Amino acid sequence: MPTLQTTTVRCSFCAKDEKDIAQIIAGPGIYICNECVQLCNEILAGSAPDHAPAELPELPYWQSMSDEQMLDLLPKIAGVADQVETGLGTWVTRLRDRGVTWSRIGTALGMTRQSAWGRFSGEE
Numbered sequence: 001m002p003t004l005q006t007t008t009v010r011c012s013f014c015a016k017d018e019k020d021i022a023q024i025i026a027g028p029g030i031y032i033c034n035e036c037v038q039l040c041n042e043i044l045a046g047s048a049p050d051h052a053p054a055e056l057p058e059l060p061y062w063q064s065m066s067d068e069q070m071l072d073l074l075p076k077i078a079g080v081a082d083q084v085e086t087g088l089g090t091w092v093t094r095l096r097d098r099g100v101t102w103s104r105i106g107t108a109l110g111m112t113r114q115s116a117w118g119r120f121s122g123e124e
């Protein structure tokens with residue numbers, strides 16, 4: 001598993017902390033736990049090939065959650081967002097290490113060279 005600058009790795013789907021799950025798989029800036037993989041497999045096994053995307057369930061099932069459960073989840077979702085931002089920064093750093101210009105990085109992200117530099121360079 002790649003080393004992150006954040007202290008905690010969270011599943012990008014259920015927002016559980018890595019210490020509360022058995023296994024976690026890394027993608028580019030995102031993670032998925034074994035429990036979510038299993039649930040996804042169950043959903044995929046039960047769905048028809050022509051299943052419309054709008055009919056697919058959203059994880060977690062917020063409609064059945066209490067306000068307190070949703071409030072408890074908010075900081076975890078924010079942690080996932082921070083994790084994705086850190087992963088994005090790592091990819092930008094790798095591109096800069098390859099000599100890719102801030103202009104090209106900005107274009108790829110739909111922003112100006114100056115905006116990309118300001119967001120990712122770490123310089124003032």
Ligand SMILES: [Zn+2]
Nearest residue numbers: 011014033036
């Ligand atoms: Zn998960």
